[in-house]
Amino acid sequence: xxPPTAKPHSGASTVGSNREQVRQHNLSAIxxxxxxxxxxxxxxxxxxxxxxxSTISDLVTELQELGLIVESEASATQGVGRPSLMVSFSxxxxxxxxxxxxxxxxxxxxxxxxxxxxxxxxxxxxxxxASVSVETTTKLIAELRTQLPVEFRIAGxxxxxPGQIRVEDGVVRLAPHLNWVEVPFARxxxxxxxxxxxxxxxxxxxxIAERDLGAGRGFSEIVYLFGGAGGIGGGVIxxxxxxxxxxxxxxxxxxxxxxxxxxxxxxxxxxTLESLVQRDDLLAALKISSADDAELEEVLSKPVTAKVxxxxxxxxxxxxxxxxxxxxxxxxxxxxxxxxxxxxxSYDRDRLLSRFRWSTLTAPQDRLLVKPAELxxxxxxxxxxxxxxAPLLAEPAITQLFPARGK
Amino acid sequence: xxPPTAKPHSGASTVGSNREQVRQHNLSAIxxxxxxxxxxxxxxxxxxxxxxxSTISDLVTELQELGLIVESEASATQGVGRPSLMVSFSxxxxxxxxxxxxxxxxxxxxxxxxxxxxxxxxxxxxxxxASVSVETTTKLIAELRTQLPVEFRIAGxxxxxPGQIRVEDGVVRLAPHLNWVEVPFARxxxxxxxxxxxxxxxxxxxxIAERDLGAGRGFSEIVYLFGGAGGIGGGVIxxxxxxxxxxxxxxxxxxxxxxxxxxxxxxxxxxTLESLVQRDDLLAALKISSADDAELEEVLSKPVTAKVxxxxxxxxxxxxxxxxxxxxxxxxxxxxxxxxxxxxxSYDRDRLLSRFRWSTLTAPQDRLLVKPAELxxxxxxxxxxxxxxAPLLAEPAITQLFPARGK
DNA sequence: TCTATATTGTTCCCTAAGGCAACAAATACA
DNA sequence: TGTATTTGTTGCCTTAGGGAACAATATAGA
Numbered sequence: 001x002x003p004p005t006a007k008p009h010s011g012a013s014t015v016g017s018n019r020e021q022v023r024q025h026n027l028s029a030i031x032x033x034x035x036x037x038x039x040x041x042x043x044x045x046x047x048x049x050x051x052x053x054s055t056i057s058d059l060v061t062e063l064q065e066l067g068l069i070v071e072s073e074a075s076a077t078q079g080v081g082r083p084s085l086m087v088s089f090s091x092x093x094x095x096x097x098x099x100x101x102x103x104x105x106x107x108x109x110x111x112x113x114x115x116x117x118x119x120x121x122x123x124x125x126x127x128x129x130a131s132v133s134v135e136t137t138t139k140l141i142a143e144l145r146t147q148l149p150v151e152f153r154i155a156g157x158x159x160x161x162p163g164q165i166r167v168e169d170g171v172v173r174l175a176p177h178l179n180w181v182e183v184p185f186a187r188x189x190x191x192x193x194x195x196x197x198x199x200x201x202x203x204x205x206x207x208i209a210e211r212d213l214g215a216g217r218g219f220s221e222i223v224y225l226f227g228g229a230g231g232i233g234g235g236v237i238x239x240x241x242x243x244x245x246x247x248x249x250x251x252x253x254x255x256x257x258x259x260x261x262x263x264x265x266x267x268x269x270x271x272t273l274e275s276l277v278q279r280d281d282l283l284a285a286l287k288i289s290s291a292d293d294a295e296l297e298e299v300l301s302k303p304v305t306a307k308v309x310x311x312x313x314x315x316x317x318x319x320x321x322x323x324x325x326x327x328x329x330x331x332x333x334x335x336x337x338x339x340x341x342x343x344x345x346s347y348d349r350d351r352l353l354s355r356f357r358w359s360t361l362t363a364p365q366d367r368l369l370v371k372p373a374e375l376x377x378x379x380x381x382x383x384x385x386x387x388x389x390a391p392l393l394a395e396p397a398i399t400q401l402f403p404a405r406g407k
Numbered sequence: 408x409x410p411p412t413a414k415p416h417s418g419a420s421t422v423g424s425n426r427e428q429v430r431q432h433n434l435s436a437i438x439x440x441x442x443x444x445x446x447x448x449x450x451x452x453x454x455x456x457x458x459x460x461s462t463i464s465d466l467v468t469e470l471q472e473l474g475l476i477v478e479s480e481a482s483a484t485q486g487v488g489r490p491s492l493m494v495s496f497s498x499x500x501x502x503x504x505x506x507x508x509x510x511x512x513x514x515x516x517x518x519x520x521x522x523x524x525x526x527x528x529x530x531x532x533x534x535x536x537a538s539v540s541v542e543t544t545t546k547l548i549a550e551l552r553t554q555l556p557v558e559f560r561i562a563g564x565x566x567x568x569p570g571q572i573r574v575e576d577g578v579v580r581l582a583p584h585l586n587w588v589e590v591p592f593a594r595x596x597x598x599x600x601x602x603x604x605x606x607x608x609x610x611x612x613x614x615i616a617e618r619d620l621g622a623g624r625g626f627s628e629i630v631y632l633f634g635g636a637g638g639i640g641g642g643v644i645x646x647x648x649x650x651x652x653x654x655x656x657x658x659x660x661x662x663x664x665x666x667x668x669x670x671x672x673x674x675x676x677x678x679t680l681e682s683l684v685q686r687d688d689l690l691a692a693l694k695i696s697s698a699d700d701a702e703l704e705e706v707l708s709k710p711v712t713a714k715v716x717x718x719x720x721x722x723x724x725x726x727x728x729x730x731x732x733x734x735x736x737x738x739x740x741x742x743x744x745x746x747x748x749x750x751x752x753s754y755d756r757d758r759l760l761s762r763f764r765w766s767t768l769t770a771p772q773d774r775l776l777v778k779p780a781e782l783x784x785x786x787x788x789x790x791x792x793x794x795x796x797a798p799l800l801a802e803p804a805i806t807q808l809f810p811a812r813g814k
Numbered sequence: 815t816c817t818a819t820a821t822t823g824t825t826c827c828c829t830a831a832g833g834c835a836a837c838a839a840a841t842a843c844a
Numbered sequence: 845t846g847t848a849t850t851t852g853t854t855g856c857c858t859t860a861g862g863g864a865a866c867a868a869t870a871t872a873g874a
Contacts, residue, residue, distance in 0.1 A: 014457025015436040018861060019830060022424045026832090029422040043851065050421025052833050057852065081850025082840040164770040173770040221653045236736075238652075243645055245738025246628045249771040252735040257728050257766055260667045267768060321664050328659040329643075329736070331652025359664055361674060363571040363580040364656040425832055426859060433861090450822065459862050464823065488821025489869040 024395050026051065026059055031068065031112075031393040034089055035212060038113060041074065041084035060087060067153065068093060068112070068396055089113045092152045093392075093401060096141050096195070097384035098159040099202070100133045102177050102230075107140040108378075109148070110385035112155075112392075114213045116378050118144060130172070130183040138192040148404040155401055156196035156388030157189060160205045160380045162230050167248030170199045176266055177230045195402055198387035202226075203233025204242055204251050205383030206338060206373070211237050213382055215336050215374040223332045224373070225253055225322070227340030231266045232274040236330060258321050276318035279340045285311050293343050300347050316344050316352050323352075323370065324359030331364040338373035345372050431802050433458065433466055438475065438519075438800040441496055442619060445520060448481065448491035467494060474560065475500060475519070475803055496520045499559045500799075500808060503548050503602070504791035505566040506609070507540045509584050509637075514547040515785075516555070517792035519562075519799075521620045523785045525551060537579070537590040545599040552811055559811040563603035563795030564596060567612045567787045569637050574655030577606045583673055584637045602809055605794035609633075611658050612790030613745060613780070614642025615649055620789055622743050622781040630739045631780070632660055632729070634747030638673045639681040643737060665728050683725035686747045692718050700750050707754050723751050723759050730759075730777065731766030738771040745780035752779050 029049050033040060040048075046056050063069045070090050074083040089112040097108040097116075105128065108119040120143075122136055141157070148154075163175025170186020186197040207224035210216040216224070222237035234253025236243040243250050254274035255267055265274035283291065285308045286299060304312070323335055337345045345352055353370060375382060392399045436456050440447060447455075453463045470476045477497050481490040496519040504515040504523075512535065515526040527550075529543055548564070570582025577593020593604040614631035617623040623631070629644035641660025643650040650657050661681035662674055672681035690698065692715045693706060711719070730742055744752045752759055760777060782789060799806045 014455065015440070016456035016458035016462075016861095017424075017429045017432045017436075018458070019429075022426075022429050023831070025424045029424075033422070041851095046851090048421065049423035051423035051425070053852070054834080054854080055423075055832050058831080078841095079850080080842045080848075082838095082852070084851060164768065166770070238645055238650055239648070241646070243737070245645075245771065246740045246775075247738060247771070247773065249768070250736065250738035252738075252768055252771070255735045255768055256732045257665055269766060269768070325663045328662045329657065330650070331654060331657035331659075333653045359676060361571065361656070361659055361662055361676070363573070364652065364654070364659070366654065368653075423832095430860070448822095453822090460823070461825080461863080462861050465860080485870095486821080487819075487871045489823070489867095491822060 024397060026055070027063060027396045028394050030056075030059055030063060030087075031089075031396055034069065034087065035112070035114075035389075035393060036217065039086050039088040041078075041086055042071075043084040045087065063396065066396060067401075068392075091115070092149070093155055094148070094152060095155045095385045095388045096144070096157045097381040098137050098141075098157060098189075099380045099384060100128065100137070100159070100161060100178065102127045105133055105136045105140070106381070107137060107144065108381040108385070109144055110381055112389060114382050114385065116381050118147070119378075119381060120144070127178060130178075130180050130185060130188065133178075134185070134188045134192060137189060141193055141195075145404055150403075150405055152404040153401040154195060154404060155392045155399070156198060157193065158205075158384035158387030158389075159185065159189070159197065159199040160202040160384040161185065161199055162202045162228075162233075164249050164252070165199055165201050167198075167200055167244060170197060172199070173249075196388060196400075198391075200248065200384075200387060201233065201235075201251070202380055202383070203253075204235040204244075205386065206233075206375075206379050207235025207237055207251075207336075207383075208242055208386045209375055209379050209383035210336055210338070210373050211240075212386060213375065214379075215371055216334060219333045221330065221332045222334055222336060223253075223323075223326045223330050224336045224338065225319075225326075225341050226338040226373075227254075227277065227279060227342075227344075229279055232277060232341070236332075238330070253322070253326065256322065256325070258318065258325065273318060273322040277315045277341075277344070281311060282308070282315070293339055296340070297343050297346055300343065312344070312347055313351065316348055317355050319344055320352050320355035321359050323356045327356075327360045327364050327368060332368070334369040334371060336371060336373045338379070342372040345370075431804060433462070434470060434803045435801050437463075437466055437470060437494075438496075438803055441476065441494065442519070442521075442796075442800060443624065446493050446495040448485075448493055449478075450491040452494065470803065473803060474808075475799075498522070499556070500562055501555070501559060502562045502792045502795045503551070503564045504788040505544050505564060505596075506787045506791060507535065507544070507566070507568060507585065509534045512540055512543045512547070513788070514544060514551065515788040515792070516551055517788055519796060521616075521789050521792065523788050525554070526785075526788060527551070534584075534586060537585075537587050537592060537595065540585075541592070541595045541599060544596060548600055548602075555811040557810075557812055560808040561602060561811060562799045562806070562808055563605060564600065565612075565791035565794030565796075566592065566596070566604065566606040567609040567791040568592065568606055569609045569635075569640075571656050571659075572606055572608050574605075574607055574651060577604060579606070580656075603795060603807075605798075607655065607791075607794060608640065608642075608658070609787055609790070610640025610660075611642040611649055611651075612793065613640075613782075613786050614644055614658075614743075614790075615793045616782055616786050616790035617743055617745070617780050618644050618647075619793060620782065621786075622778055623741060626740045628737065628739045629741055629743060630660075630730075630733045630737055631743045631745065632726075632733075632748050633745040633780075634684065634686060634749075634751075636686055639684060639748070643739075645737070660729070660733065663729065663732070665725065665732065680725060680729040684722045684748070684751070688718060689715070689722070700746055703747070704750050704753055707750065719751065719754055720758065723755055724762055726751055727759050727762035728766050730763045734763075734767045734771050734775060739775070741776040741778060743778060743780045745782075745786070749779035752777075 099106045104123045106121045109117040164173040172183040190197045203226045216222045220240040224235040232254025257271045259271040261271040263275040265272045506513045511530045513528045516524040571580040579590040597604045610633045623629045627647040631642040639661025664678045666678040668678040670682040672679045
């Protein structure tokens with residue numbers, strides 16, 4: 001049996017390299033390039049990897065036999081010489097992406113290239129307990145499996161959870177809005193489905209998704225800030241990898257204190273970014289009971305009252321301070337603002353940027369980009385899918401795949 | 408000729424692995440283990456690397472031929488069976504460590520194992536300009552070279568500078584206390600000495616030194632905070648590597664805003680940790696004109712006035728908030744407090760720790776250590792020495808060494 | 815003191831994977 | 845149509861890590 005979870009950093013305990021590891025590394029290198037660029041020609045793979053043509057040929061053949069990639073004739077011809085074969089992911093290997101929320105559980109089927117094939121949303125009348133959530137997820141996945149073609153194979157399940165996650169064993173330490181405490185979610189879902197299960201914090205997964213397939217594509221130093229109804233989360237990409245810390249709790253960028261204000265955030269910490277920038281405050285000031293970010297942006301494109309204006313400015317100023325802090329700390333290439341924070345950015349980009357510059361050292365401002373995130377409603381599906389995909393890309397010849405219909 | 412500087416992250420532009428790279432990796436793995444553990448037996452190397460006995464034998468032979476390591480008989484016998492040969496760094500490969508300060512320039516000769524063989528301190532009557540500093544350093548190095556035995560070889564020069572450094576080309580963007588702006592220090596010193604020159608921020612180098620040979624040994628997720636006369640700096644180790652960011656400015660942990668206070672730090676930013684925790688404030692309150700950290704700790708071990716007490720508590724509280732922030736952001740295994748911040752820690756450890764717990768999420772507090780740093784006066788020598796040592800350890804068979812006496 | 819056992823270094827050979835070169839295939843261009 | 849260019853394929857070479865047998869050197873026990 002496969003373990004319920006595997007370590008995201010599969011840093012071997014030994015530091016030496018042998019031949020097998022080299023082979024894995026090179027197979028993995030090809031898959032990672034495909035993940036970044038979608039479809040690539042074999043000659044492009046040769047250039048990018050620095051390996052020999054014959055080696056690439058050999059590696060591609062092996063990956064094809066593993067059923068992970070497919071080759072096709074070049075469609076558009078690109079110049080002199082024999083046209084190179086195009087390599088892309090097989091669409092027959094998929095993962096399940098899961099996102100339990102207070103009002104609904106969403107499950108999607110996602111390909112290795114990040115395409116969301118199917119997405120089903122199961123509404124909850126009351127906030128679901130962990131066992132209810134596992135049950136619902138299991139049922140949805142079982143249904144989706146029957147709809148998959150027989151030849152499809154499954155790499156595993158990735159779950160995005162709004163809370164603090166210990167990634168090594170897939171335990172939800174605390175998910176305040178779901179009211180889950182110390183829940184071994186990965187183990188529970190593994191026992192029900194038999195599939196490998198990986199879980200992580202939703203904001204962390206958002207940052208991975210944006211790095212792989214969104215506004216952060218091609219960057220390796222990224223600060224990602226996400227504002228939702230449940231507060232502010234974040235993720236940091238360093239050297240192309242998510243910063244996880246000792247146990248996976250790193251990246252709580254909303255719970256960082258930036259002010260002496262006694263106002264508390266959803267975790268009870270005072271003066272934090274999350275305590276100062278609350279979406280609900282704006283909804284209250286606008287006298288709207290609920291709205292998604294697109295609707296909110298629409299409302300704010302028209303003139304607002306002085307009170308709303310003042311609230312927005314104070315929130316923008318707090319966000320600017322936080323961004324300044326993170327630029328001083330991380331010296332990123334790009335800062336991505338997602339969800340509600342993207343709304344604030346759109347509302348008064350100039351104020352945000354100028355305020356931010358005041359609280360930042362000059363050097364790390366060089367060539368820095370501050371941009372809204374790109375991925376929309378499928379953000380968490382793509383991010384969660386990245387969890388089981390990562391170990392498959394890292395060790396393609398070893399990782400076990402499950403049949404679509406098997407038990 | 409060697410380039411004036413090399414990239415610290417020599418991340419090859421190509422992602423494939425060939426045989427030569429495997430060899431480099433394995434040679435490097437042995438050297439990195441030696442760096443961490445000092446002296447190791449060949450059998451211990453076999454276990455740690457996971458490689459075969461015969462492979463270790465081969466690798467050790469090559470490293471011996473390169474003159475980087477020496478083998479010796481086991482002194483203390485450890486059990487049944489044939490005793491294993493002991494492997495340690497050759498002491499005949501050295502680097503120069505340089506630390507320009509406002510009142511003096513210090514140059515040291517350091518071995519690969521981190522032993523400071525010689526250290527000379529050249530006082531300045533006035534704050535030195537960059538060219539004066541280069542001149543002084545060049546002279547000191549030339550003198551030290553004549554004193555080295557002929558068979559010694561030099562790996563390069565590492566410079567620790569109090570300021571913001573662009574590491575890729577060794578430019579000092581801003582060193583406020585030295586009053587240097589946009590100084591191509593690495594190039595200047597390379598032109599005078601002919602040796603490879605690497606420079607970095609002093610606090611970053613402190614964190615590397617503590618990771619390699621100090622209180623952070625064996626940890627891979629470290630937050631390091633240093634308080635000196637010139638302010639507060641920091642360094643973050645993530646996955647065993649220093650967090651540098653896009654251009655090397657990452658880790659400015661002192662310039663992060665944690666309060667609404669209008670008080671400014673040495674870089675003009677308001678409400679930052681550095682603005683709230685100033686060593687000079689304490690000296691003024693104590694009515695002492697100057698004291699090193701040991702003397703300060705001595706003074707504080709005796710009863711102090713209520714005013715001093717209050718100042719210390721406010722500084723400790725600010726430090727606690729900052730530490731809490733960094734724990735939420737990085738989820739480190741250990742937080743190291745160096746210099747003046749170590750003094751604050753000793754003064755009232757309990758207050759610091761309890762205050763810090765208030766402003767931190769519970770999950771990342773698991774198994775977290777908060778400790779004073781260990782390395783004393785040789786901290787920056789060891790840290791700076793780590794700069795030219797790093798590429799040598801990464802690519803031992805390729806890196807060029809310079810003769811002790813050559814031009 | 816001698817023997818049995820355990821661990822390690824050395825040597826020789828094997829294996830696998832990347833590199834290389836020659837050739838064939840498929841395009842653009844004159 | 846012929847030439848230049850680029851790419852895929854194939855067979856062979858090189859090299860570095862693994863494995864097994866043997867020698868060397870320790871401890872433990874009779």
